[in-house]
Amino acid sequence: MADVSDDDTFTFIPAQIRLTPFDRRLKELRELLEQHEELSKQPNSERRLAVLEYRIRKAKERFEEEKRRDGDDGWRRRRDVDSWRSGEGRELRNSSRRKVRDKPNEDLSHMTDEQKEERKRDQRADGNFVKRREAKGAAAADIQAELIVRQQQGNPMTNDPTFGMF
Helix, strand or coil: CCCHHHCCCCCCCCCCCCCCHHHHHHHHHHHHHHHHHHHHCCCCCHHHHHHHHHHHHHHHHHHHHHHHHHCCHHHHHHHHHHHHHHCCCHHHHHHHHCCCCCCCCCCCCCCCHHHHHHHHHHHHHHHHHHHHHHHCCCCHHHHHHHHHHHHHHCCHHHHCCCCCCC
């Protein structure tokens, strides 16, 4: 008989536990109370205890506020919408908010500052090219085709191996 644990068809994916704002406030309050308990056992800690008691009082206020919100259906509905927008519904929501473009802006985080500046100059040059062609009365379809060819070829001067040597 074959060992069931050797079966590769099943993979264990641990569940991602998301704490609600109520749970986060409760956790924060419990941690502060534990700190207070440990600090109260130490001698000469009145000043730190006073600061900690102030933080505990504020944490209790935040906890009570979350407790009140937790019972409100309107708050829960808004939080569900927010969590959907930040999670699985993010791409759908962002695409529905775009008026002109179909795709999101290009991710430039991998580029250096010099590369970003070069990209900006290239975009400006392309814009100037389109304006010059429009001023000459070229058709929009022709301009787009020429622009695509121009972008694919790049700047012919920079392709020259002696460019910038002198």
